[in-house]
Amino acid sequence: MERTSFIGSISAILILVSVIIAHGGSPGVFIDKAGILIIGGGMLCATMVCYPFEEIRKIPTLIRLVYFNKTRSPKDLVELLVSLAESARREGVLSLEKRLENIDDSFLATGIRMVTDGMAPDAVESILRLKIDAVAGRHHTGRGILSAMGRTSPVFGLVATLLGLVLMLSHMDPDKIGGSMAIALVGTLYGVLTANLFFLPFSDKLRYYSEKELERMELGIIGILGIQSGENPRIIRMKLSMFLPPSEVLVESEEGAA
Amino acid sequence: MERTSFIGSISAILILVSVIIAHGGSPGVFIDKAGILIIGGGMLCATMVCYPFEEIRKIPTLIRLVYFNKTRSPKDLVELLVSLAESARREGVLSLEKRLENIDDSFLATGIRMVTDGMAPDAVESILRLKIDAVAGRHHTGRGILSAMGRTSPVFGLVATLLGLVLMLSHMDPDKIGGSMAIALVGTLYGVLTANLFFLPFSDKLRYYSEKELERMELGIIGILGIQSGENPRIIRMKLSMFLPPSEVLVESEEGAA
Amino acid sequence: MERTSFIGSISAILILVSVIIAHGGSPGVFIDKAGILIIGGGMLCATMVCYPFEEIRKIPTLIRLVYFNKTRSPKDLVELLVSLAESARREGVLSLEKRLENIDDSFLATGIRMVTDGMAPDAVESILRLKIDAVAGRHHTGRGILSAMGRTSPVFGLVATLLGLVLMLSHMDPDKIGGSMAIALVGTLYGVLTANLFFLPFSDKLRYYSEKELERMELGIIGILGIQSGENPRIIRMKLSMFLPPSEVLVESEEGAA
Amino acid sequence: MERTSFIGSISAILILVSVIIAHGGSPGVFIDKAGILIIGGGMLCATMVCYPFEEIRKIPTLIRLVYFNKTRSPKDLVELLVSLAESARREGVLSLEKRLENIDDSFLATGIRMVTDGMAPDAVESILRLKIDAVAGRHHTGRGILSAMGRTSPVFGLVATLLGLVLMLSHMDPDKIGGSMAIALVGTLYGVLTANLFFLPFSDKLRYYSEKELERMELGIIGILGIQSGENPRIIRMKLSMFLPPSEVLVESEEGAA
C-alpha cells in the first residue's frame, strides 16, 4: 500500500479542523446537511448524465486504486525480461513455456505465449499494441469519470451558495443575515475542497499510474520482440535500462552508460 | 434504453427541490419567466450563430441519443466476426454473401460486401478508413453543438443577472432590494445548472458513445481485413479480444491471455 | 443565403429588449455611449496589436462570410467527380479539357488541368496538398482574428466597469450610487454579449465552414487522383459517398453500403 | 514599418483618456505609483523566475519586433526562386554561385550554397529542416516570454487590489473608504490593460510573424529542392503559387489555377 495519498487527504482535513478550533470556531458551523446533499448528490447525478451505468459503477474501484494501488518497480521487470532472454538464448524459445506459470503480469504472459506458439513477430507486436491502445482507452475513461466529478463539484458548491442566497434574500431578516451568508459560503467551501482535495488529484494520480503501466507495457514489448528475434540479452538489458530512473532527478549521470 | 443519464437528471432536480422545501422556501421563488427566456433563448440564438440550420435542427436528435442510445457490446461483434472468418475459411469468401442480410451493422456490411465483390485489400481498407473519418467528423460536430450550448448558457445566466441588477439599481427601492437581488441571482443559477446538469454532460456522453462507436469500427476493420487475407480465425479472435474489457478495471489480469 | 446566423443574432437582441420592456425598464437605460466606445474601440485596437493591417482589413469580409456564406452540397461534388471519371474512362483523360470551363470550383479546375497537362500523379497530389495547407493556414488566421475580438471584448467590458466604478468611488455621492453602478454594470453586459453573441460564435462558424471546405478539397483529391489513375468510376463513387451524411445523425445505417 | 500595432496601442489609450475626461474625471485619479510598481515590477520579477537571463534580456528586442517588424511578401520570394530555377536550368546549378551575394535571406543563401557545393539532396533537406526546427523553437520561447508577462500582469493587478483592500480594511475610516477602494480598483485595471492591450497581443503578433516566417522557409525548401533536382521552373512556380493569398479571403477562385 502506497500511503502518501491517504496521509495527504487526512492531513489536509486535520489542518483545517485545527485552524477552525484555534480561531474559537466550532467545526459544527461548517457542517451543513443541505450543502453535503447538493454537492455530493449533484456531482454524482451530473456524472451519471456523462457516463452510462457500466462506467459509473466503477467509481468505488477507481477511488480504491488511488489509495491502495502500488506501482511495480520497472527494475524487476527488466531483470525478468533479461532472464527470459537468457533462457531463450541458451535453451531455445520453447523453453519459456515452462516459465509462463510464474509470470503474474498478464500482458507479458500473453506476449511470451504468442512467441512460444511461433506466431510471426509482426502479429505479436500488432496484437500487443492493440492491447496497449485498449488499456490506454480504459484508463482514459476512468480518469474522465473522476475529472467529471472534480469539475462538477465546485459547480454544485456554487449552486448551494446561490440557492442559500436566494432563500436568504427572499425572506430578508437583518439579524440573521450573517449566519445565512455563512451557511451559503459553506457550500462554496465544500465544492472547492471536494474538487481540489479529492477528485481532481484522484484523476491526476490515475494518470500517473496509467503512464507507469503503459511504460511497463512498452518495456514488455521491447523485451518480448527482442527475445523472439534472438537479440543478445546484453543489448536487451541496455535498451530496457534506458527507462530506469537515475538516482538523481533531471541530472542524467546514470548507470545506463555502464 | 440506458437509464443512467435520465435518472441522473431527474435525481439532481429532486435533490434541489427537496432542499428548497426543507428550508421553508417555495420552489416558486426559483421560477422566473424572464430568466428562462433569456437563458433558453439566448443559448439557442448564440448556437444558431455558430452553426447553419442543417446542424441546428439535429439538436433534438442529439438529446434523444444521450438519453436513449445504448452501446452495443463489442463481445457480440467479436463473435460475429470470428464466425464470419470461420465460414470464409471453410466455404470460401464468397459464402459470406448469403450472411450479409443478417448483418444489421451497416459499416460491417459495407466492408463484407466489398470483400465478396473481390475488391483489393488496400481499397477496402482505405474506403473503410474514409468512412471512419467521416463518422468521426460528424460526431465531432454533434458534440460541438451541445458544447456550444453548454458554454453559452452560463453566459446568458450572467446576462440575466446583470440585466436584473441594472434594472434594480436604476429604480432603487430599499424595501425591494432583497427580492430583486434574489431574482437576479436566479438567472445565474439557471445558467450554471443548464450547462452543468445538461449540455456539458450531454456533450461528454456523446464523446463516450463516439469513442465506443469508433472502437467498434476499428474492430470491424481488423476483422474484415483478417477475413479477406484468410487469416486464422484463432488469431483474429486473439486480436479482437484485446479490446474486450477485463472484469476488473485497471487491473489487467484478463482472459485475453487465455 | 444561409439565414440561421442572422436570425440567431436578431432574435437574441429582441428577447433581451422585450424582457427589459416587460419589466418596466426603458431600453435607454442600457445605452451608454462611453461603454460602446470603450468596448468597440478597445476590442478593435487590441486586435490591431495582434495582427498587421493586411489581416485587420479582412474583418468586414469575415463577418459577411458568417452571415452570407453557404456551404455547397458535397453530393453535387460527388456527382461531378463521378461524371468526370466516366468521361475520362470513355473518351480519355484529355477529353476533360473541354469540361474545364464549366467547373467553377477553382481547386478542382487546378487539379483537372494538371491531369490533362499530363503531370505526374505525385506532383498533382503534392501541389493540391500544398494548396490545402495554404487554405487551412489562411482560414486559421481568419478565425484567429475573430477569436481575438471575442476574447478581448469582455476584457474591455470589465475595463469599462472598473473605470465607471473608480470614477463613481472618487466622487462618492450616496444618492447617485445606484445609477452609477448601473452604468458600470452595463459595460460588463456589453462585453459579455459582444463576445458570446457575435465574435466567438463567428469564429465557431468560420471553423465549421473551414472544415466543410477542407473536406470538399479532400473529396476533390480522391476524385482527381482516381480519375488520373483510371480507377473504376463505381469505386470512386463508393469512396466519395463515404463522406455523405446519412439521413439520421449518429445512426450509421446509410446508403453508403448500397 | 508596419504601423497597425502602434496605432492600436495609442488609440486604445486615447479612447480611455477621452472617456475619463468626458465624464468629468481627471486622468490623475487613475495614476497610482504603487500600482505601477507592483504590476510592472511583479510581472517582470515573475517572468525572471520563469526564464534565465539570456532570454529575459531579449524582451526589448521582442517588443521592438512587434511594433517595427514587417513581413516580406511571399510573392517576391516566389519570383526569386523561379528566376533562380530558370538560371539553373539554362546555365547549370553552379551558375547560382554568382547570384548568392544578392540574396539577403540567410536561410535561402545557406540552401543555395549547399546545392552549388554539390551536397546530396537528402542532406540539404535534413539540414534545412533542422534549421526550421531550431528557428521554430526560438520563436516559441520568445512568444512564451511575452505570454508569461501577459499571464502574470493581471495577477499582480489583483495583488495590488488585495494589498490596497487589506491596508484599507485594517485602518477603516468611513470617510475615505470610497477613495481607497478607487485606488485598489486601479490596480486591477492596470493589470487587465497591461495584459490585454500589450503583452498577450504582442505574443499573438509574434506567433503571426513566426507562422509567416516558417511558411517562407517551407517555400524556400520546395524551391531549393526543385532547383537541385532540375525540376521544370513552371512546375516550381505552380507549387509555390499555391501559397499565395487570393485577392478575396476564403473564396478560393484564385490565379493559382492559371
Place this chain on the structure above:
Amino acid sequence: MERTSFIGSISAILILVSVIIAHGGSPGVFIDKAGILIIGGGMLCATMVCYPFEEIRKIPTLIRLVYFNKTRSPKDLVELLVSLAESARREGVLSLEKRLENIDDSFLATGIRMVTDGMAPDAVESILRLKIDAVAGRHHTGRGILSAMGRTSPVFGLVATLLGLVLMLSHMDPDKIGGSMAIALVGTLYGVLTANLFFLPFSDKLRYYSEKELERMELGIIGILGIQSGENPRIIRMKLSMFLPPSEVLVESEEGAA
C-alpha cells in the same frame, strides 16, 4: 549558478514590502499564521494525493534545480562532437574509446561507447531515442508536481478566505468586521503569490531546461550517428550549427550559412 530566478523572487517580495511600508502599513498585518498553514499545508497535502511518495520527495531537488541549474552552451557540445568526428575520421572509430573518460555528459558517453562497441547504427539510434523518451517522461512528471502545487495554492488561498469569512459571519461583530475581512483577504493574497511568483514559474523554468536538455540530446544523436557513419566533419558541423542561436533574436542572418 544562474541568478535570474533568485533575483526575481527576492525583488518581487522587496517591492511588495516597500509598497506596504510606504503606505504606512506594517508588514505584520500581512502575516497570518493560519493562512500560511492552510495554503502551505493544503497545497502539499493535495499534491500528495496526486503523486506517490517517490515523486513527492523530489520537490526540494526540483526547487533547487530552478534556482541553481545552469544550461550548458550547445556551442561547446558542437565543438566536442566535431572534434570527436575528426578523431574518428583520422584514427578510426575505435580511437574514441580513450576520449570517453573526458566526456562528462552521460548521454553522449553512452552513445560513443555503443559506437566503439560496434553496435549497429539502428540499435544505437533506437537505444538513444528510448533514453530521450524516458528523460522527457521524467521531466514531464517533475513539471507536473510543481504545476499541481501552483494550481492548488490559490485554491487553498480561497479556502482560507472562505473559512475566515464563515467564522467572521457566524460571530458577527460590527467593530471587528474590517480587521476580520483583512485577515480573510490575506489568504487569497498568499495563494495568488505562492502560485504566480513561485510554483507556476518554477514549472515554466523546468520546461525551459527540459527543452534545452532534449535539444542537446537531439544534437548528440545527430553527431553520434554522423560519427558512426563516417560523415564528413564539415557536414556534421553544418548540421549541428543549425541549432546555434544567432546573435539577434528572430532575425535569421546568422553564421550558419558561412
